[in-house]
Amino acid sequence: MIVPLELTISKEVGDLVRAARRGERRAFAELHRRYSRMVHAVLLARVPAQSAGDLVQDVFLAALERLASLRDDDAFGGWIAQIARNRATDHLRGRRETVEVDPELPSHGASAETSLEVARVLAVVRALPEAYRETLLMRLCEGMTGDEISEQTGLTPASVRVNLHRGMRLLRERLGLSRPEQEEEVE
Amino acid sequence: MSDNDYIYDKKGPPDPDVAKLEGLLGGLRFDRPPPVPRRSRRPFFVAAAVAMAAAAALILWVKWPRAADDQRVRAGLPDVGGGWSVESLAGRPTCGDAPCSILRPGDWLETDGEARARVMVADIGEMDVQPGSRLRLVATGPERHHLELREGTIDAVVTAPPRLLVVDTPTTTAVDLGCAYRLTVDAGGRTRISVSSGFVALEAPGRVTIVPAGASASSSRGSGPGLPVFDDARADFIAAADRLDADPGDARALDTVLLASRKRDSLTLWHLLPRVADGQPRMRLIDRLSEIRRPASREALMRLDPAALEEYRHQLDTPDSGSWQDERHVEPPNRK
Numbered sequence: 001m002i003v004p005l006e007l008t009i010s011k012e013v014g015d016l017v018r019a020a021r022r023g024e025r026r027a028f029a030e031l032h033r034r035y036s037r038m039v040h041a042v043l044l045a046r047v048p049a050q051s052a053g054d055l056v057q058d059v060f061l062a063a064l065e066r067l068a069s070l071r072d073d074d075a076f077g078g079w080i081a082q083i084a085r086n087r088a089t090d091h092l093r094g095r096r097e098t099v100e101v102d103p104e105l106p107s108h109g110a111s112a113e114t115s116l117e118v119a120r121v122l123a124v125v126r127a128l129p130e131a132y133r134e135t136l137l138m139r140l141c142e143g144m145t146g147d148e149i150s151e152q153t154g155l156t157p158a159s160v161r162v163n164l165h166r167g168m169r170l171l172r173e174r175l176g177l178s179r180p181e182q183e184e185e186v187e
Numbered sequence: 188m189s190d191n192d193y194i195y196d197k198k199g200p201p202d203p204d205v206a207k208l209e210g211l212l213g214g215l216r217f218d219r220p221p222p223v224p225r226r227s228r229r230p231f232f233v234a235a236a237v238a239m240a241a242a243a244a245l246i247l248w249v250k251w252p253r254a255a256d257d258q259r260v261r262a263g264l265p266d267v268g269g270g271w272s273v274e275s276l277a278g279r280p281t282c283g284d285a286p287c288s289i290l291r292p293g294d295w296l297e298t299d300g301e302a303r304a305r306v307m308v309a310d311i312g313e314m315d316v317q318p319g320s321r322l323r324l325v326a327t328g329p330e331r332h333h334l335e336l337r338e339g340t341i342d343a344v345v346t347a348p349p350r351l352l353v354v355d356t357p358t359t360t361a362v363d364l365g366c367a368y369r370l371t372v373d374a375g376g377r378t379r380i381s382v383s384s385g386f387v388a389l390e391a392p393g394r395v396t397i398v399p400a401g402a403s404a405s406s407s408r409g410s411g412p413g414l415p416v417f418d419d420a421r422a423d424f425i426a427a428a429d430r431l432d433a434d435p436g437d438a439r440a441l442d443t444v445l446l447a448s449r450k451r452d453s454l455t456l457w458h459l460l461p462r463v464a465d466g467q468p469r470m471r472l473i474d475r476l477s478e479i480r481r482p483a484s485r486e487a488l489m490r491l492d493p494a495a496l497e498e499y500r501h502q503l504d505t506p507d508s509g510s511w512q513d514e515r516h517v518e519p520p521n522r523k
Contacts, residue, residue, distance in 0.1 A: 032220075040217035052217075141216055143216060145196050165194060165195075
């Protein structure tokens with residue numbers, strides 16, 4: 001008998017968490033597939049890009065080890081996001097006091113000019129209020145929609161919308177892009 | 188304002204700035220397989236399945252569901268068939284003569300002297316309707332939600348792009364620019380708005396008043412939206428601004444406003460520019476405003492050049508000029 005796997009993997013995050021807690025690797029893999037982009041955005045809001053990717057994996061492994069301590073299985077997204085923030089803090093504290101040369105530069109593909117522009121944009125994003133920078137990176141870097149951000153972080157769609165709009169407004173101002181009031185022309 | 192919400196749902200014509208940033212930052216997108224968990228006391232399913240393969244003869248293959256297939260449920264909103272949910276907070280709010288639990292387009296929600304209600308404003312916020320109020324839902328849709336407050340008080344907390352929610356009163360239209368506010372209409376139709384977060388625009392033909400957080404403004408029959416005044420301004424400034432609302436030619440009130448104004452009260456002074464008479468009164472206003480922030484062109488302000496006025500408004504609303512904006516970030520309700 002052949003059983004399509006998608007029929008046996010629950011789409012409910014609580015079920016996935018319980019399955020992962022029992023040791024089911026595919027449930028853990030599905031949690032990683034769903035939440036890794038969100039976790040990456042949370043980390044990227046704080047640490048250099050070259051470190052963020054590795055830290056995503058650390059965060060998921062740490063989460064797997066601590067699943068027993070998660071009280072509300074349905075709140076996995078918010079819980080792992082906090083693990084990511086703590087992990088980022090630990091990472092920054094543990095860095096040696098030497099200057100990382102071009103830590104934002106992607107390892108391949110991008111021109112030097114593009115890499116510098118990416119670094120500049122990231123620096124501005126990281127200076128935004130926490131609620132805005134994480135949400136903006138989820139949207140602009142990870143390509144998540146507002147609904148996806150809401151689903152994974154536990155924020156309401158309305159909160160996500162506010163974070164995106166206000167964050168984008170600040171980003172425009174600080175990057176010298178089009179004026180925010182262009183969004184508010186009288187109809 | 189652009190009506191598309193590309194930043195939220197990636198639909199509609201792309202915002203050029205957003206698209207540019209997506210292009211730049213998208214190269215950093217995370218795309219790695221899951222890590223291999225360290226050995227634990229519980230055997231993983233795969234290991235168990237391998238051990239059981241000979242006995243079970245069960246073959247599994249992996250096909251990850253596409254993200255687009257996932258069902259996304261709008262958080263916390265029951266399906267009320269195009270209306271807005273109404274919760275009774277006290278007494279008996281009514282629609283028609285019946286207790287009101289859903290407010291549909293065309294319905295009037297009424298509260299007597301004891302009743303209070305909470306209205307879920309689509310998916311963008313909520314509004315508490317205080318005793319003695321009459322509120323009508325004119326229309327609701329993806330591009331705009333339109334209410335009419337005939338009388339009474341509403342406290343609104345709205346988290347939405349600008350201009351998604353408008354509330355008509357007998358003397359003005361309050362246009363939500365993403366905020367929390369209290370809007371009151373008395374029996375004579377006089378409207379007063381106090382904003383606690385974000386901005387609200389009061390609009391009537393030929394006149395607009397921008398009311399930021401920490402400020403209030405009134406609107407009366409025959410005079411339209413009044414001057415916005417910060418609630419923590421000096422008492423004599425507030426009283427003089429009220430008199431100028433009623434009579435922009437009140438010279439003594441203008442004297443008081445000029446003398447009693449702080450840097451931040453440039454909000455009120457800027458709004459006064461088109462309301463006072465040309466010549467000496469306007470020149471005195473510009474003199475005072477110039478002490479706060481020198482304009483690019485006094486002459487352009489004197490003749491009320493629209494572009495110069497708008498540019499100057501932005502220059503005044505900066506931290507070193509006594510920002511009009513509330514620096515607090517108010518988290519909207521975060522309930523599902």
